[in-house]
Amino acid sequence: MRAALFLCLGSVAAAGACLASPDARIGIQGPDRAQFDSVERLLEHRCGSLDCHGQTGRNLRVWGCEGMRLDANDTPQCRRTGGKDTTAAEIDATYRSLVGLEPAVMTAVVQGKGAHPEWLTFVRKARGDESHKGGALWVPGDAQDRCVTSWLAGATDTSACDVGVADSADAGATGDP
Amino acid sequence: MRRFAVALLGLLSCSGDPVHDDLVRGLGPEPSGAPGPLHRAGQPCLACHGGSGPASLELSVGGTIYVQQGKTDPLEGAEVQVTDLAGRVVCSATTNAAGNFFLRRSECTMPEPAKANVLRASDGAESNMITRIGRSGSCATCHHGDTSTATSVERIYLLSAE
Numbered sequence: 001m002r003a004a005l006f007l008c009l010g011s012v013a014a015a016g017a018c019l020a021s022p023d024a025r026i027g028i029q030g031p032d033r034a035q036f037d038s039v040e041r042l043l044e045h046r047c048g049s050l051d052c053h054g055q056t057g058r059n060l061r062v063w064g065c066e067g068m069r070l071d072a073n074d075t076p077q078c079r080r081t082g083g084k085d086t087t088a089a090e091i092d093a094t095y096r097s098l099v100g101l102e103p104a105v106m107t108a109v110v111q112g113k114g115a116h117p118e119w120l121t122f123v124r125k126a127r128g129d130e131s132h133k134g135g136a137l138w139v140p141g142d143a144q145d146r147c148v149t150s151w152l153a154g155a156t157d158t159s160a161c162d163v164g165v166a167d168s169a170d171a172g173a174t175g176d177p
Numbered sequence: 178m179r180r181f182a183v184a185l186l187g188l189l190s191c192s193g194d195p196v197h198d199d200l201v202r203g204l205g206p207e208p209s210g211a212p213g214p215l216h217r218a219g220q221p222c223l224a225c226h227g228g229s230g231p232a233s234l235e236l237s238v239g240g241t242i243y244v245q246q247g248k249t250d251p252l253e254g255a256e257v258q259v260t261d262l263a264g265r266v267v268c269s270a271t272t273n274a275a276g277n278f279f280l281r282r283s284e285c286t287m288p289e290p291a292k293a294n295v296l297r298a299s300d301g302a303e304s305n306m307i308t309r310i311g312r313s314g315s316c317a318t319c320h321h322g323d324t325s326t327a328t329s330v331e332r333i334y335l336l337s338a339e
Binding site: 047049050051052054055056057066068069070071072073074075076077079133134135 | 196307327328330
């Protein structure tokens, strides 16, 4: 009787696990995904080239039309006429990669309302405060930094993100890749 | 003793960086003849010439340019300009008979990020990079193959397919 009960409970638990939504929360608290699109655009542009984080060999992976694509049928040529822009799935994948990089630290940063973005390795590396093959990409307080830190704090400064992309001097260029 | 000898041999033949060593091994043996400016067209130059060996000549930028999209005819005599994001030319080199060009580390420091242009003076044909070079001086890090894929861009060419 007891064995049958355990078997029954075990089956129910297993079934529940199989039916669990892939979007189910598992204890990591990330910044608002809904506010990530502008941030993703900056990360894709500054970090996501094929020779940097637009490759699977990196712990932090960035997907998007200027680098690595998620769908095998897409190519990194969005600036070319007819090229396919970054997809929502790619933004989701980049979000999960970023949040999953240091999940415990990210949770602490978010719970602290972004008061300490420097706790995150990706912030320190982008600022040049930690060894980074890509060098220092921005300085604390500039538009690019504000784009990321405002997102971590819970209210993305989208205008800072726009400026951050434009500061790269080649945003909006079209032509052959 | 035998294990020690094997281990020592391995140590002497490798850079100590397994990722780099795998990259070099993946390039395969020298296709023909001795290494030189015309060799290994289309391969990532800095895999061997990037300062981690095995080549002693250190480059900062290197690649191969082809005449037309989808074809493998090398482009000889074209100027390859390496620029900063504002378009200022930082260094330039001319492609050789294999379509190869290269810039020694002693003569060029590639800005990071950078861009590149290919110009053929004979007819004014030009091809300009609109995305960016993040940090790799090997064009073939990103550019290889007949067609672009989800993780790479096709070979560098001057003229689009007809």
